[in-house]
Amino acid sequence: MYIDWQLSDVCNFKCTYCNLASMGGVEGWPTLEQAKGLVDNILSHSDHDYRTYNLLGGEPTLWKHFGELCTYIHNEDESHVIQVLTNGSRTKRWWQTYAPTMDKIIISHHVATTKDRSPEHTIMVAETCHPNSNVSIQILMDIDNFDECATHFNVMLARLPGIRITPKKGETNLGSGEWMPYSPEQLAWFDDALVRAKANEQRISPIHKAIGNKPIDRRFFASDGVTEWHTSNKDLIINDANHFEGWNCNIGLDMIAVKPSGQIRPSSSCFKNVTLGNYRTSSTINWPKAPFVCNQASCFCGADIEVEKHAPK
Numbered sequence: 382m383y384i385d386w387q388l389s390d391v392c393n394f395k396c397t398y399c400n401l402a403s404m405g406g407v408e409g410w411p412t413l414e415q416a417k418g419l420v421d422n423i424l425s426h427s428d429h430d431y432r433t434y435n436l437l438g439g440e441p442t443l444w445k446h447f448g449e450l451c452t453y454i455h456n457e458d459e460s461h462v463i464q465v466l467t468n469g470s471r472t473k474r475w476w477q478t479y480a481p482t483m484d485k486i487i488i489s490h491h492v493a494t495t496k497d498r499s500p501e502h503t504i505m506v507a508e509t510c511h512p513n514s515n516v517s518i519q520i521l522m523d524i525d526n527f528d529e530c531a532t533h534f535n536v537m538l539a540r541l542p543g544i545r546i547t548p549k550k551g552e553t554n555l556g557s558g559e560w561m562p563y564s565p566e567q568l569a570w571f572d573d574a575l576v577r578a579k580a581n582e583q584r585i586s587p588i589h590k591a592i593g594n595k596p597i598d599r600r601f602f603a604s605d606g607v608t609e610w611h612t613s614n615k616d617l618i619i620n621d622a623n624h625f626e627g628w629n630c631n632i633g634l635d636m637i638a639v640k641p642s643g644q645i646r647p648s649s650s651c652f653k654n655v656t657l658g659n660y661r662t663s664s665t666i667n668w669p670k671a672p673f674v675c676n677q678a679s680c681f682c683g684a685d686i687e688v689e690k691h692a693p694k
């Protein structure tokens with residue numbers, strides 16, 4: 382099961398391309414008891430092989446109880462994957478204390494808002510966490526600071542062998558679906574950088590450590606009754622194969638999306654009018670009993686795409 386849990390809309394960075402849903406600061410934080418209650422509710426309901434808790438914000442590590450929540454999940458759910466999406470801004474000591482509970486840490490590096498406009502803090506966090514967690518870095522290639530972003534990318538590649546470092550195309554405004562207007566030279570840089578990033582992942586690293594048998598990388602499964610697909614969401618989008626209108630989709634069964642207000646929905650980006658509950662105001666969740674029939678022409682959200690789907694018989 383995949384729990385896409387946006388804990389809050391509070392962030393300590395103010396990136397120019399961000400949106401209010403991620404940094405507006407209107408919703409504040411849940412209480413620790415509310416958050417633990419949601420975990421308990423999920424555990425009493427889910428009989429999945431494992432559960433991935435994708436914890437994000439805003440900046441989730443700012444929450445004073447964030448480390449306690451990770452520890453709680455770690456202790457209470459025997460089959461958990463804790464995945465944290467962070468800007469990495471907390472101190473070395475904080476990461477030393479709490480990173481050991483996290484299976485996967487994705488650091489989103491924002492050049493213009495990171496400490497001293499330098500790659501050093503992010504490098505320190507990656508080196509601190511990598512012995513225990515699967516760390517990756519996504520550099521948001523801000524078109525207004527493109528060359529500086531490219532320099533940070535090069536420095537990180539040289540200093541962090543074996544770590545996945547990805548240059549990420551930015552939207553003009555987060556969630557708008559409209560890419561920043563990169564020049565042909567900049568787009569060519571992306572192609573070259575992705576090749577170099579792949580090579581870096583394959584370099585032998587003294588700080589790299591695999592994490593047991595945990596299913597860190599999710600793979601998409603779909604079946605039309607004849608053919609089965611086991612692939613990645615990126616492949617599907619690139620090959621224009623992300624269209625499932627009329628299919629039975631396991632959102633709500635194998636996935637929930639939790640919003641900063643506490644609202645629980647069956648998916649991150651579709652069926653937005655369907656509410657399963659609100660963990661900040663009630664302990665009741667109306668768990669769906671059957672798949673949803675897709676009513677969208679295309680499926681774009683990475684988390685949503687990876688939910689199991691079957692063509693109607």
Ligand code: SF4
Nearest residue numbers: 392394396399403468
């Ligand atoms: S770090 Fe992320 S959430 Fe925070 S302002 Fe930047 S883009 Fe928004």
Ligand code: SF4
Nearest residue numbers: 630651675677680685
């Ligand atoms: S758009 Fe929604 S219902 Fe349709 S396939 Fe994607 S996640 Fe499932």
